[in-house]
Amino acid sequence: MIQLFNVVKNYGGGKPALDDVSLTIEKGEFVFLTGPSGAGKSTILKTLFGWEPFESGQILVQGINVGRLDTRNIHTLRRSMGVIFQDYKLLQNKTVFENVAFALEVTNRDRKTIKFKTWEALKNVGLTPKKDALPAQLSGGEQQRVAIARAMVNAPPIILADEPTGNLDQEISYEILKLFEEMNRNGATIVFATHSQEILRPGKHRVIVLNRGKVVAS
Secondary structure, eight states, X not given: OEEEEEEEEOOSSSXXXXXXXXXXXXXXXXXXXXXXXXXXXXHHHHHHHTSSOOSEEEXXXXXXXXXXXXXXXXXXXXXXXXXXXXXXXXXXXXXXXXHHHHHHHTTTOOHHHHHHHHHHHHHHTTXXXXXXXXXXXXXXXXHHHHHHHHHHTTOOSEEEXXXXXXXXXXXXXXXXXXXXXXXXXXXXXXXXXXXXXXXOOTTTSEEEEEETTEEEEO
């Protein structure tokens, strides 16, 4: 479960990026965060992951009080999450396989486990034929699939996605969305930030609308 209670976040000057935001996301939910640029979508994800401090309020992620964590134990929070970005953030000098495997290597898994889990993750996103390619040799949709495989390889209970279809055309965007829905069916909680109204599925998934740092619909 993810809970925000009266969270305020300022970047300095002007209106707060988050202005008294309170919301609850249940375990296993698929939630869209939407709204115009500057609404606060990305800021919510950054505070959940512990990238951005906040001035007041409280954030609980699976019972962990995010505001009370320091740099020594922030890993206890981040190991429960996979994060996916609009610009993929792949390691350009590593192959597809190596990019995904790296997420396991930093957790000190043994080589046999790394090889098996990486292969399974690539199979789930349909990229085993591209395992030896470098990111520059892939299309935008393929690069985002690598990023999704990297995020899912540790089987985190929570997936945070920041505009993951922002650079993709509509057809590829729907294919990427299906991968997130599959992760959700497998038990992951999905928090999917997007400004695109075309990709929203309000009848199927919960939609939280933000504007100027406030929740205006949920």
